Amino acid sequence: MTGTITTDADSYPGMTELEPARRATPVWLKPVEWVAVVFFLIMSGMILTNVFTRYVFGHPIVWADEVASLSFMWMAMLGAVLAIERSEHMRLTVLLPLISDRWRPYVEAFSGVLMLVFLGGIMPSALEYAYEESYITSPALNMPMIWRASALPTGVILMALLVVVHLLRDLPIKAVGAALGVAAVLVGGLYLASPALAALGNWNLPIYLGLIVFVCLGLGVPIAFCFGLGTLAYITFATSRPVFVMIGRIDEGMSSLILLSVPIFVFLGCILDATGMGKAIVGFLASLLGHVKAGMRYVLLGALFLVSGISGSKVSDMATVAPALFPEMKRRGNKPSEMIALLATGAAMADTVPPSIVLIVLGSAAGVSIAGLFTAGFAIAMILLLVLAVLARWKARDESMEGVRRAPLSVVAKTLLVAAPALVLPFLIRAFVGGGIATATEVSTVAVVYALLIGMVIYGGIKPAKLGQMLVDTAAMSGAVLLILGTASAMAWALTQSGFAAGLAEIVTNLPGGWLSFMFASIAIFLVLGCVLEGLPALVLMAPIMFPLARNLGIHDIHYSMVIVVAMNIGMMAPPIGVGFYIACKIGNVPPIRR
Template sequence: MSSAAAPRAVPPGLPESLSGHAPQSAAQAAVPAPVASRLQQRLMWPLETVCALLMVAIIGLLLAGVVSRYVLDAPIDWVDEVVSIAFIWLAMLGSAVAMHRNEHLRLTLFVEKLSPVWQPRVHALALAAVLSFLGVMVGPALEQAREEWFVTTVTLGLPNTVRVAAILSGLVMMLAVVAAHAARTVGLRRLLPALLLMAALAAAGLLLKPWLMTLGLLNLVIFLVGGVGLCLAAGVPIAFCFGLGVLGYLGLSTDVPLVVVVGRMDEGMANLVLVSVPIFVLLGCVLDATGMGKAIVDFLASLIGHVKAGMSYVLLGSLFIVSGISGSKVSDMATVAPALFPEMKRRGNKPPEMIALLATGAAMADTVPPSIVLIVLGSVAGVSIAGLFQSGFVIAMVLLLALLVLARFKARHEQGDGSRRAPMAVVGRLLLVAAPALLLPFLIRSAVGGGVATATEVSTIAVLYALVVGQVLYGGIGWKRLWAMLIETAALSGAILLILGTAAAMAWSITRSGVVQELSGFLTTLPGGWVAFMGVTIVAFLILGCLLEGLPAVLLLAPIMFPIAKKLGINDIHYSMVIVTAMNVGLMMPPIGVGFYIACRIGDAKPDDVIGAIWPYIAALLVGVVVIAAVPWLSTVAL
C-alpha cells in the first residue's frame, strides 16, 4: 500500500510486507521472457474465470440452503457436500491465482535489508524452494487421488477423488505459474544454480537420513524451527515455509510416507466453517467499493468530532464498527484513515500520534466479529464460533476503553479552535445515510449469537444484504468491478487457506513427535499454575505476532496450547481471547511487527517517526491484555 490515497493497492487483509512481491532489484535484474509471460496470461484467464464462478456457486448454494431450511422447512441435504467440494477447488485454484498476482503472504523485512547484489540471488533461492516443494508434492498428491477413488461421498456417492483432485490440480497449476514467473523475473542464469543447490541439499539429507533418525526430537528444531526460520528470512511464502519444513522433517527423519502431508493439507482446508473466510473477504470488498464504511465514519465525525479528543474517539469508534463488517485490519485502516487524517491534522494532531492510534485501534478491533482470525481459531481449536463472536465484542470494548482513556489524556492540550458541533440536520442526514451500514454488524452478531444462522450462513446473508443495499442506496457496483472482486477474493482466500493446509500438516507432525506431551507436562507443573501459563501464553503470542501474520501464529500454537489450557481448567473462550489479543498487539509492535509498517504506509509516514509515539498505546493495550487474562469473567459474561 503506497499511500492513503490509494487504499486498494493491497487487497483487504493482505499486509504488503507479507505480500509476495519480488524485491525491486530482482525484477530489474530479470531476463525478459515473453514466452513465459504469454503462457501465464493464457493460463490465468480461464483459471480466474473458474475461481469467480466457484465463488458465485458457493454463495448461491449456501443461500439456497438457508432459504430451504429456514423459509421452506425443507433442508437440502447435499448442499454442504457440494459446497465442501467447490470450496477445496476454490482454495487450491485461488492459490494459483494468488501466485500469479504475487499475493502469497511472505516476510520481506530481512530480504529488503540485503544489498542489491544479494537480493536477486536470495529471490532465486526462494523461487527454487517453492518449485522444489511443489515438484515433490505432485507425486504424493497423485497417489492420494488414486487411493480416494474407492471412497465415496456420503450424500451423492461420488468418488472422493473429485474433491482430492483439487489439491493435485492446484499444485500443478502453481508449479506452472511459478516456473513461468521465475523465467520472467530471475531467468535461468540464476534459477538453475538455485535449483541445483536445493537438489544437493535434498541428496545430502537422504544420505544423512539414518543418522538424522537417531536424533529424535532434535529434528523438530532442525527442520521445523531452523528450516522454517531460514525459509521465512529468505522471503519464501509462509505456506511454503511450513510445507518445506514438514517435508524435510517427515521425509528425512521419519518413515512416514509423504502422502500423509496431502491428507493433512486436505483436512486443514476441508472444514466447512472456513467457507465463511472468502465470503467475509468478499464482504469487505463490497463495503469498500460501495462506500458504506465511509458513511459510518462521516456520521461519527459529525456526532462527536467537535469535542476534545473527538477525532481520536471517531477514529477508534470507526475502527470498532467497521471491523464488525469487513473482518480485515488492513481494510479497516484503509477505509478510516483517508477520511479522518486531514481533519485530525487540521486540529493539531501530529501524524505519528495519528498513525500510532490507527495501528493500535486496528489491533483492538480484531476481536470484533466477523473476525477471520476468530473463525479460523474456532475451526482449528474446536471452539464455538458463536461463543467467540459474543465474547469478542466485550473484549474489544475493554481494549477500546484503554485506548480511549489514553487518547483523552494525550489530547488535553489539543487545539479545538474552529471545531463546532455539526447542526442536527446534518447529523440526522448522515445518520440516515449510514443507518443501513450501521445495521449490518448488529445483524451479523445477533444472527450468529442467537443461533439463527451459522458463521458461514450469516456471511452469505451479509454479502447479499450489502449488495442489495449498496445497489439501492450507495451507487452500486458495476459488473466488471464485481467480477474483479470475485477473482480478488479467490486469490486472497487461496493464499490464506494454503497456509491453513500446510500449517495443519506441520501441527500434526509436531503432535506426532510427542513433544506436545512433554511440553504439556512442563507447562502444567509451572509454579503459579494457570497464572504462569497465561503469562507464557501472552509472551509467546506477542513474539509470534511480531514475526508472523495472525493466522500462521494461531495455526502453529493453538493445537498445542489448548489441550494444556484445558488441563489447567481454563475456559476455551477465555483462552481464545487472550491468544488473539496478545497476538494482535504483537502484530503492531515495532520494530518487527508487520502491522506497524502497514499502518505507516497507509498514513504515509516514516516508521522511525512513529516508533516513539506508538509505545504508550502499545502499553495501554498490554494493560488491557493482562486484565483480560486475569479476569475470566470478561470473556464469558456475554455467553
C-alpha cells in the same frame, strides 16, 4: 489477512506482501480465474439456498454441504494458483531490504526454487491422494470423492508451472541456475545426513520445523510454503511416515465447513470498499463527535470497531478509516506518529469484533464455539475501546480546536440516514451468530446479499467489471489464506505426532504457579508468533497444541481464546517486527522510524 491496499515491502521492511502492483493476468490463466469465480458462486449459492430452504420450508438440502465443500476446495486451490501470479501469497520481508541489489535476484530465485522443491515434493503424493479418494463416495450424492480431491494435485501442478514461468520470465538465468545448484546441494546433503539426523530423535524438530522454517521466512519464501517445506523435510528425512499423510492434513486444514465463511467475508470486505459503506459510517461518526477535543480520535476508534463488523479484515478496516480522518487530525495538530500508533492499536482492538476471520479460524482449529467467541470478542473489544478512548483523550489534551464547529443537527441526521443501512449490518451479524439463529457461514452469505442490495440501492452500486474483479480478488486472497491454514495444520500435526505436545504438557504441568504461569507463557508465545507469523498461521499452528494443555489446567476455552488473540494482535502491531505496524505506516504514509 490480505487486503486491497498497495504495499511496498522494499520501503517498509518486515511487511507482509498484500497486493503489490501487478501485471495483467496472462490470457492462458484467464480460464482459471473464471473457474475459480464460478466455484465461489456455486459455494455461496448453495449455502444461501440451504439457508432459505431451512428457515422458510424447514427442510435443508441434504447434499448442499457436499456441493459447497467440493466447490470450496476447488476455489481455494485455484485461488492459491492465482495468488502466485498476482504475488499475493503472504511473506515476510524483514531481511530483504538489507540485501544489496546485486544479490537480491539470487535470493529471489532461491526463494522461487524452494517453492518448487515443496510443490515437486508433494506432487506425487497429491496425485496418489486423489486416486485413493476415488474409492470413497459421498454419503448424500454417492459421488466419488476424486472429484473433490483432484483440486489438490491440480492446484499443485498449476502453482509449480507458474513458479517456473516466474523464474524464467522475471529473473536472470544465472541466478536461477545458481539457486537450483544450491537447492540440489542442500537436498542431497539432507538425504545423506538423514540416517545420522534420524538418530537425534526429537532434536530434529528445531532443525526441520524451526531452523528451516525461519530461514525460509527470512529469505522471503511465502509463509504457506515455509510451513510446507519444514514439514516435508521433517517427514522425509527424520521419520518413516509417508508424505501421503501430510497431504491428508493439508486437505483437512483447508476444508473445514466452518472455513467456508472466510472467502465470503473477504468478499463482504470488498463490497464494503467498493460501495463506500465504511466511509458512510466514518462520516456519521465525524459529524457526531468531530467537534469535541479528541473527537477525531474517537471517530477513528469507533469506526474501526464498527467497520470491522462488516469486513472482518484489519487491513480493510485501516484502509477504509485512515484516509478519511488523517487530514483533519493533522490539521488539529496531531503528530503523524501518534496517529499511526492509534490506528495500529485500534486495529488490534477491532480484531476481536465479529465477524473476525481470526475468531472463525480459531474456532475451526481449536474446536471452540463460534457463537461464544463472537459474544466474548465483542465484550473484550468494548473494554479495549473504552481504554483506548481514555488514552486518546489524554494524548489530545493539547489538541488545537481552532475553527472547529459542532455540525448542525440537520447534517448529523443526514449522515445518519445515509449510514444507517451500513450501521445495521454488523449488529445483525453479531445478533444472528451470538443468538444461535444461524451459523457464521450462513450469516456471511445473508450479509453479502444485504450489502449488495443496499450498495446498489443507496450507495451507487457496483459496475459489472468491478464486481468481476472483486470476485477474482476474493478467490486469490482466500486461496492464499487457506493454503497457509492447510500447511500450518500439517506442521501442527507433525509437532503433535513427534511427541512435542506431550513433552510440552509435562513441562507445563510442572511449572510453578500452575495455570497462571501457563497463561503468562502463552502470552509470550503468541506475542512472538504474532510479530513473526501474523495471526492465522500462528493460531492454526499452535491452537491444537495449546488448547488441550489449557483445558487440562482448567482454563475455559473462551477465556483462553481471548487472551491469546489479544496477545497475538499486540505482537502483530508491535515494532520493529510486527507486520501490522508496517501496514499501518503504509496506509498512513508515515515512515516507520518517525518519532
